[in-house]
Amino acid sequence: MTLTEVLLVSRDRYNVFQQAIEEANPAIVQVSDRFHLTKNLWELLDKVLLKALPTKIRRTPLNDDGAIQTEPTERQLPMSANEKKSVENGQKKWALALRIKELRNQGLSYLKLADVFHLDRRTVKKYCEMNGPMDQKHRYRTSPVDPFVDHIKHCVHLGKTVKRMVKELRDMGYKGTYSAVRIRVQDLRRDAKYGVRKKETTFSRKHIRYLFWLPFEELESEEKEILDDALSQYPDTQELYGFVQLFRDMIHFRDLETFYFLLNSKENYQSKSIRLFIGKLQEDPQSIHNALVYTYNNGLLEGHVNRLKLIKRLTYGRASFTLLRQRVLFGA
Template identity: 35%
Template sequence: MPDREADTLADWLSDHPEVTHVTRDRYSRFQEVISAHSAEIIQIHDRFHLIQNLWALHNQIIQKILPARIDLGTPLPKPDPPPGTQTKADIRQTENARKKWEQAQVLQRYYTKGYSITRLSKQFNLNPRTVKRYLEMTGPPDTSRKKRPKALDAFHKQVIEWEAAGHSIHIIYKKLQDIGYEGAYGSVKVFVAQLRKKKRAGAPWENAYHNRRDIRRMLWQNNLSDERERDIINRVLKQYPTIQPVYAFIASFRDTIARRDQTGFVELILYEQIREDPLTGHFIRRLLSDLKPTLNAITYTESNGFVEGNVNRLKTVKRMMYGRAGFELLRQRMLYRPA
């Protein structure tokens, strides 16, 4: 439909009397128009939007309660992720590396048969520099992400010693320049500020900060089978007890939706209503004002997933083409389906 206006939706429903089920988001105007048109139409809250709204609540609470950098008093190890826990981006990166290595092996076979780099470039439609790089490969590309070194990393020991001797940040910066430091003054200022903050708290410098974004992901995914993440979650909940009931509510909400447990879902919502937590109050009131479609989302299998996937694809392609192409090419790319 061209817009989200009530009259547009009402006219569309009048032209389609065969409609018996509607999946929708929680936009109140949709609810009013569909209910006024026919009480027989079964309205279903789309699970995509339901979980999206829950994620928005989770993100809002995390940003409100947790600082941007969290010191739990323990180092933050970064071991290799266990099998089966890679993100979609990691899987895609690994697959691309495998394809590059396969193509490199093909190029290397042709090169040993006497094909020149120029001929391979034309035959495989690759830049000569790319062909040369592929010919030099001895295995799949390394897909591991390495931390980018900072100019101050090599001078941490000196900064800690000079700060302990009582030097100001300005003097420390000048002394660093004398021994070859070429980084910014701001980096020195931030490092010394962190060092002094830890000294006041009585914490050792070796303790690493936990990023709020990482904590948000751990609390959302709730991967308690991972011992390291379980330990971090327990420390966060102990250090910030305000999050405990919200964490339990969000985990239970997702679990009842996944198990299609309608009875457990109703009990959870009513319990949260009685608890009157100001952090979740608005979310619960909105659910209760339109509860039946939410319960239908647990009972029925209909979903807006296909449509939402195409909307996301359209937005991604549109951003990629912004400023470089017109509407006609955008239309062709959206209609194109690879064989």
């Protein structure tokens, strides 16, 4: 079947779509959707940083004159029982990951490893990509105790019991649990006993990914310092950072010159992931060229797909096909 009335198609980068359109009519202009190009770049960034960076990265300590500190300036507090247990769990997971890596190097597939260790295939893959023990520190979450911290500190200073503190907090409008107050009091008493330490300055891999993505000129001064610190600690990511910035600007400014420069620079990159990414671009360069020339995109289609998925999920298990069809057509 030849579709002579269709002049242009905007699509994602799935090669089956490309082949089907070419078979229908080779004269149809194919345009790669820029959102999917950007999404592919984000997935590359996420994949490489997952392997290259730990979950938490320590900020390089500097003296007042800007030199790197060699002596610790903090007093380490003894770990609680829960913290010790968390560290032990992290070490056990790392030992398991090393064992899985060893078997993976011997040629076992992810499915076979999942069967051997009674794990999900995705968990096995995650363990194979680990480059160190997992960070067992939990992210801080807001707590109902937070607005009453000053009063709790005052009560700790006066030596009041937790039971009495909770009673006073209830009178002040506190609606949280007893254990939340108890845990906060334990932390405050430990700090008072051993001396309050400055919190270790760290930044997360997720935050670094965010900084890698944004244009450098849009970053705040502190964010620029964090980015420079991460790039200096992990120099292997410098190549990735340069590529992400270049490719993102290429899409934003519709820069054909940069596109063909990247297309011909595959062998200049050391990263296997970046070379594979450029290799995929080389398989379908014309549609990406058209994406930088034309303004067409998949926005309207993706919006309808999102609406259909939402309706389907809202009625899952509660509606027949007839009702589903009516709801879909009602908003069309």
